[in-house]
Amino acid sequence: MTDSILGDLLNRSQAKILLLVFDGLGGLPRPGTGKTELETARSPHLDRWAAEGATGLVDPVGPGITPGSGPAHLALFGYDPIGENVGRGVLSALGAGLEMTKRDVAARINFATRGADGNLIDRRAGRIPSDEGRRVAGLLADGVRIDGVEITVRAEKEHRAVVVFRGDGLGGDVTDTDPQATGVPARAAEAHVDSPAARRTADVANDFIRQAREILGGEDRANEVLLRGFAGWNPPPSFREKFGLRAAAIAMYPMYRGLASLVGMDVLPEMPSIEAEFEALPKALAEHDFVYLHIKQTDSAGEDGDFDRKVSVIEKVDALLDTVDRAAPDVVMVTGDHSTPSLMKTHSWHPVPLLMRGGHTYVDDTREFGETACRRGALGRFPSRHLMAQALASAGRLDKFGA
């Protein structure tokens, strides 16, 4: 991989880069029109940028893999979304809107069903509905108490939840308790390195599990918790270290603020609206080399299956893009973290439209920004995690490799 040489090639160029992320941008064609949300939207700014630059498609994680926002954003930020050792617990905690500190260890919870003999009957508690998941997560949040440890439990979807243990001397090197089989008991959490922090955290986790069994004793289905993906706050190399960029994040939702903070971006104060996000852009660009601006509402509309609303979010943002033209970043990238087709009402694995403009970006014959046009664009189709290197190159921030 080129990751190993990138650091050596960084030069002192001051060119500025904007990454505009429409969450869940990619869509599927609406039967009847054959056009996706992006293709349906009237977006004269985006179409002009596509004409002035080049388009392509990016794959967030891999063929057929539907990513959550955590891995999808890590990939856009230039990190390996599978191999990066951020910790599944941390991504879940960020996804659940929890902020993490260096004193925290997060783990994913699966509610499960345990028989009278103590053996597991169902590792997913019959995939209880999300309502029930929220209720039992609430019981744990209210009921579990451990000396010297602050405990936060937050439900995710169905049988999944996340717990964050906050306290001194905790560490993420703890084994999963899910035995990956039924007919056997859950495992105890164990330190998988020989450190006081790991041993202390395993004790805390086992105490949590013991209390959870008491609290959930009367439940038909969710009467057991399996913990996995223990992880402390262990950020990867920062944007500054990796790409030589002072980076700022403009994002309204906790997950994205958390991810930006994970990679060492300056996270601007929360904004009340999309308009406010764009108003904050010129100053952020003036003070940084790189700005990540996140639009959540395309994803929300897609998740709701509201094709027209997703179209109108894109149109609304397009109407604000004069601000970008005026702030004049050297290189602009517009893409999504993943697809969220309104027709599916959920994230999907389909590749995501990308446009890049400015600097030494190739100027292709694409005249609009949409899935079909992007399929034929000069940037081709490639994994999202290779986007950052191409942005740095277009911005003139990378020297030649070898003589």
Add this chain to the structure above:
Amino acid sequence: MTDSILGDLLNRSQAKILLLVFDGLGGLPRPGTGKTELETARSPHLDRWAAEGATGLVDPVGPGITPGSGPAHLALFGYDPIGENVGRGVLSALGAGLEMTKRDVAARINFATRGADGNLIDRRAGRIPSDEGRRVAGLLADGVRIDGVEITVRAEKEHRAVVVFRGDGLGGDVTDTDPQATGVPARAAEAHVDSPAARRTADVANDFIRQAREILGGEDRANEVLLRGFAGWNPPPSFREKFGLRAAAIAMYPMYRGLASLVGMDVLPEMPSIEAEFEALPKALAEHDFVYLHIKQTDSAGEDGDFDRKVSVIEKVDALLDTVDRAAPDVVMVTGDHSTPSLMKTHSWHPVPLLMRGGHTYVDDTREFGETACRRGALGRFPSRHLMAQALASAGRLDKFGA
């Protein structure tokens, strides 16, 4: 790679998947018309499916690599065709139409030429014609006898053949005897792990070689055998384990039946005709999550250089596709294991047309199934081994990765 996460994402969807494989489907354009076999064929069903779904191109093994049916099928089935530790001997045995059991060890044979001093003169026996290869393979099959071991020798092409040793306590951990050089003697087979099975098999192999030298002593060219690629029956993780699919195979030829069995598919009884293969489909689909249906005749026509016959096989199959429409699998994939252009009369490395339809497959603007159209399809061009993940995704069988 995403292989490491796929297992965790499998859900309980019951959506059914059909993989229809035209062996050697891909072709080269006929001078004069500029159309390949597939583009020449009148195939209204396939064209309609292309219109209702999306197309693309798959690469079986890698750039410029012409695959045999073994690796090509492993890739279609979602396995790494190079790294998967199936064993070259096993693939050769399956390719030669031999069935294998857990008591078997297979090895590839190269007939070679040995001088009076015992050193190798030609490691391929002057690439003897296939007729001669069959004759000397027959001599070994009739002549070699080893106590407690059943020996099957089958000629492949030219100087190549395969031997299967069947008996108790055999194992595949045995070194090649080919020294990869001339002017030196063949090596003895040796156990490369310290196990009784490996030592026993090395002894059996060396006895086989000793007897072969006696039997072939009068041959001018093929008077020596080099053994390599020793392998026991060591199936990779099954389709069920890897993809959560109960899979069935409808295939007439031993190679494909063997490959399907290798990955744990239920192999249906042999069918007398293509028509019978399609008649068996509805029941197979009703009783399984995944059906692989194999059409050999496109490859045979391509190998014979018979462009028109390859066209008419495609047309004949197309006329049977009403059966598929009626059986209504949720996701249909149509592709080849590799290309066999009639103009080349042999397998080739050219990418293979793919169509996918149903579930949440993208609906692109492709209106026909052919190499040129597929090059512009929404599925793009990708390694065959990534097809299964996309089929599972389109069928709704994969959960989201990460939050």
